[in-house]
Amino acid sequence: MTYHLLCRLALASAFVSAAAAGFTACTAPPQTSATATVANKFGDATLRQIATAQDERQSAALLPFLSNPEALYRREAALALASVQDKAAVPALTARLTDADASVRVAAAYALGQTADTTAETALRERVLQEKDALARFTALEALGKCVSRAGLAGLAKLPPALGADTAAVSGQAWGLYRAGLRGVTSEAAAGRLVQLLALMNPYRARLAAANALARTRGLNLTSYAPAISASAQNDPSYAVRSAAAAALSKASAAPTVPAVLATLARRDPDYRVRISALRAMTAAQYAPVKESAWAALSDAHEHVALAAAEFFLAHASGEPGVLFLEKANKLSAWRPRATLLATALKLGGPEKNAIRAAVQERYQATADPYEKGYLLKAMGEDPAAYEFVRNATFATGQPVVIGTYGIEALVAMRHLPSFPAEQHSTFALTMQRAVGTGDVAVMGTAAEAIRDPKLDMRRVFANATFLKDARDKLVLPRDLEAWQSLQQTIDYLEKKQPEPFPVAKAATHPIDWAAVQAIPAGQRARIRTSKGEVMFRLLINEAPGSVASFVQLVNQGFYNGKNFHRVVPNFVAQGGCPRGDGWGSSDYNLRSEFANLRYGEGAVGLASAGKDTESCQWFITHAPTPHLDGRYTIFAQVVSGMDVVSRLEIGDRIEKIELVR
Structure with a gap:
C-alpha cells in the first residue's frame, strides 16, 4: 500500500478464550511485563521449517504437515x-475442518477464506451447522463470506433458527456478509440483515462488521434504512461503529433527515473520527443544509477534522466565489486544510482568479516546507492557467524529491480538467515524455500512468514505446518495482499486448534470517520517537517473523531515524519509513506477505506494499478499525501506547528515532 496505493493469538488456547469472552476487537493479546523476555516460538525447528516453506510458497512441503500427529503443526x-x-x-484444508482440535479447525477455515475459492463454499456451510466450538463457528461463517457465490448468499443472510441466538454465529454472519460485500456479492436481503445487526442488542463485533459492510459495499441504496443507520451513528457506544454508520449514511443521502444528522455528528460527536466520517458522508446535493456545519468544522480543535471539512468544500462547493475560500484559507494556521481551501478557491475561480493564483504561488515561494510546497502544487492542479508554474517547479533541479512527485501529479490532474486547453495537449504529451526520461521513479511512474489513461487518448501520440523501454531497463529490481510496473503496463498498452506478469522477487533473494528471528523475544517492543511525541509498538514476532526481523534489522541500522510520515489519511492511516519521503522509496529487497489470522483494529501496524509479496521498509499505523485490509497486508506490530500521538501525526512529521526496548 504505497501512496497509490495500506488475530491469531500466539497460543490457540488463549485465542479460544478470547472468543468465548466475546470476540474482542484487539489485534493481539495484551502484553504484560512478565512476558516481555519470553522466547518466541521459533526455537522449535519444525515451526521454522513450516515458516520457511510458507516464505518460499512451497505448498507441497506444507501439505504433509496437515496430517501431522501434533495439532500444533497441523494448525501452523x-x-x-x-x-x-x-x-x-x-x-486438504477442507479435510481439516473436521479436525479433532478446535484450533486446527479455526486455522483451516481461515486459510480456506484466504483462498477465496468458491469450491470451499459447501464444506464451510456444512461446518457451520456442525461446529460446536464458538471461534471455529465464527471463523467458518466469516470464511464463507469470502467464498460464497451469489446463489449461496441467501443462506448466509439467514441463519438457521438453531443459531439465531448464538453470539458467535451472529458475529460470524455479520463478518461473512461484510466479506461478501467487499467482493460485490450482496442482495437486498443481505442489506436488510446488516441493518438488523446494527441494533444494540447484538454483540459489538457484529455491529462493527454490519456498519462497515453498509459503508463499504458498493451499489447499495440505503435510503429506506436511514432511521436505523442514523440511530446507530448517533447512539452506539463504540466510536468505530458510529464512524462506519455515519459513512454508510452517504448511501442514504436522499432521506430528508440525513443532512441534519450528519451536520450534528460533524459538530458534536465526541470522537474526531466520527466527525470526519460525517463530513465525508456529506454530498453535493446536501451542500446548502450542511454547509454551516462544514464551515464550523474548519476550526475544529483536531486538524484532521479541519482537513476533512476543507476536502468537503473542494469536492462539493458550488455557487460560491473563489475569493471566499481564499479569505477562509488565510485564516487557517494548519497548512494542509489551508492548501485544500486554496485548491477550492482556484477550482471555483471567478473574477479574482488571477489574484487567487498569485496568492497561491506567493505562498509556494515563501514556505520552506517541501510537503506544503507539494500540497500547493496539488492545489494549482485545479487551474490550467498555472501549468507553466507547476511544470517549472516539477522539473526544478536541486529540490527535495517530494516536490517533483506532487508536481507531476498536479500536472496530470490539470490535464484531466475539462477546461484544459486543447492547444496544450501536445505540450502535455511532451512533458510526460520528458518525465519518463528523468530517472526519478515517482515522476516516471506517474507520467507512464497518464500515458496509458484511455481518457487522455495518448496512444495515437506515441508511435512506439522505445523511450519507455529505455527508462524501464535502467530501473533496479526489486527496489524500483512500482515504477517498473507502471512503465511495463504502459508499454503493453501502447503495443496493444496482454499485460506481462510482474517480476516479484523470490524468497531466495532475501530468505528469513532465523538467527535474527530467534534473538527477538516474544514481547519485544519498539519505541518510536516522533516530532509529536512517543509511540510504543509491540512486535508480533510469532505471527510475522520475516517482517519483524527485517524491521528490527533496519532499526538497528538507524534506517528509520530522520524519516518522515509522508502519507496521513485521517481516520485511516499514518504511513512512514520511505527513504525518499514520498511513498515511492523502497529497500533493495522484498519480503513475502505474512497473513496471520490478525485484524486491523485501532493501532495495528502493517507493512505497505505494491501487491502481494512486495513488502519492504514502509509501514503504516491505523487510526481506527480498517477491516478491509485484513488478510491483505502484513500486520507485524501493535501500538500499545501513544495512540493520542498517532492521531495527531501529520504529513511531514519526523520519525526522530526508533529504538528497541524491553
Whole structure:
C-alpha cells in the first residue's frame, strides 16, 4: 500500500478464550511485563521449517504437515497456507475442518477464506451447522463470506433458527456478509440483515462488521434504512461503529433527515473520527443544509477534522466565489486544510482568479516546507492557467524529491480538467515524455500512468514505446518495482499486448534470517520517537517473523531515524519509513506477505506494499478499525501506547528515532 496505493493469538488456547469472552476487537493479546523476555516460538525447528516453506510458497512441503500427529503443526501448516493462498490446497484444508482440535479447525477455515475459492463454499456451510466450538463457528461463517457465490448468499443472510441466538454465529454472519460485500456479492436481503445487526442488542463485533459492510459495499441504496443507520451513528457506544454508520449514511443521502444528522455528528460527536466520517458522508446535493456545519468544522480543535471539512468544500462547493475560500484559507494556521481551501478557491475561480493564483504561488515561494510546497502544487492542479508554474517547479533541479512527485501529479490532474486547453495537449504529451526520461521513479511512474489513461487518448501520440523501454531497463529490481510496473503496463498498452506478469522477487533473494528471528523475544517492543511525541509498538514476532526481523534489522541500522510520515489519511492511516519521503522509496529487497489470522483494529501496524509479496521498509499505523485490509497486508506490530500521538501525526512529521526496548 504505497501512496497509490495500506488475530491469531500466539497460543490457540488463549485465542479460544478470547472468543468465548466475546470476540474482542484487539489485534493481539495484551502484553504484560512478565512476558516481555519470553522466547518466541521459533526455537522449535519444525515451526521454522513450516515458516520457511510458507516464505518460499512451497505448498507441497506444507501439505504433509496437515496430517501431522501434533495439532500444533497441523494448525501452523494451515495458517501458513493462508499466506500462500494456493487453491490446490483447498481439498486438504477442507479435510481439516473436521479436525479433532478446535484450533486446527479455526486455522483451516481461515486459510480456506484466504483462498477465496468458491469450491470451499459447501464444506464451510456444512461446518457451520456442525461446529460446536464458538471461534471455529465464527471463523467458518466469516470464511464463507469470502467464498460464497451469489446463489449461496441467501443462506448466509439467514441463519438457521438453531443459531439465531448464538453470539458467535451472529458475529460470524455479520463478518461473512461484510466479506461478501467487499467482493460485490450482496442482495437486498443481505442489506436488510446488516441493518438488523446494527441494533444494540447484538454483540459489538457484529455491529462493527454490519456498519462497515453498509459503508463499504458498493451499489447499495440505503435510503429506506436511514432511521436505523442514523440511530446507530448517533447512539452506539463504540466510536468505530458510529464512524462506519455515519459513512454508510452517504448511501442514504436522499432521506430528508440525513443532512441534519450528519451536520450534528460533524459538530458534536465526541470522537474526531466520527466527525470526519460525517463530513465525508456529506454530498453535493446536501451542500446548502450542511454547509454551516462544514464551515464550523474548519476550526475544529483536531486538524484532521479541519482537513476533512476543507476536502468537503473542494469536492462539493458550488455557487460560491473563489475569493471566499481564499479569505477562509488565510485564516487557517494548519497548512494542509489551508492548501485544500486554496485548491477550492482556484477550482471555483471567478473574477479574482488571477489574484487567487498569485496568492497561491506567493505562498509556494515563501514556505520552506517541501510537503506544503507539494500540497500547493496539488492545489494549482485545479487551474490550467498555472501549468507553466507547476511544470517549472516539477522539473526544478536541486529540490527535495517530494516536490517533483506532487508536481507531476498536479500536472496530470490539470490535464484531466475539462477546461484544459486543447492547444496544450501536445505540450502535455511532451512533458510526460520528458518525465519518463528523468530517472526519478515517482515522476516516471506517474507520467507512464497518464500515458496509458484511455481518457487522455495518448496512444495515437506515441508511435512506439522505445523511450519507455529505455527508462524501464535502467530501473533496479526489486527496489524500483512500482515504477517498473507502471512503465511495463504502459508499454503493453501502447503495443496493444496482454499485460506481462510482474517480476516479484523470490524468497531466495532475501530468505528469513532465523538467527535474527530467534534473538527477538516474544514481547519485544519498539519505541518510536516522533516530532509529536512517543509511540510504543509491540512486535508480533510469532505471527510475522520475516517482517519483524527485517524491521528490527533496519532499526538497528538507524534506517528509520530522520524519516518522515509522508502519507496521513485521517481516520485511516499514518504511513512512514520511505527513504525518499514520498511513498515511492523502497529497500533493495522484498519480503513475502505474512497473513496471520490478525485484524486491523485501532493501532495495528502493517507493512505497505505494491501487491502481494512486495513488502519492504514502509509501514503504516491505523487510526481506527480498517477491516478491509485484513488478510491483505502484513500486520507485524501493535501500538500499545501513544495512540493520542498517532492521531495527531501529520504529513511531514519526523520519525526522530526508533529504538528497541524491553
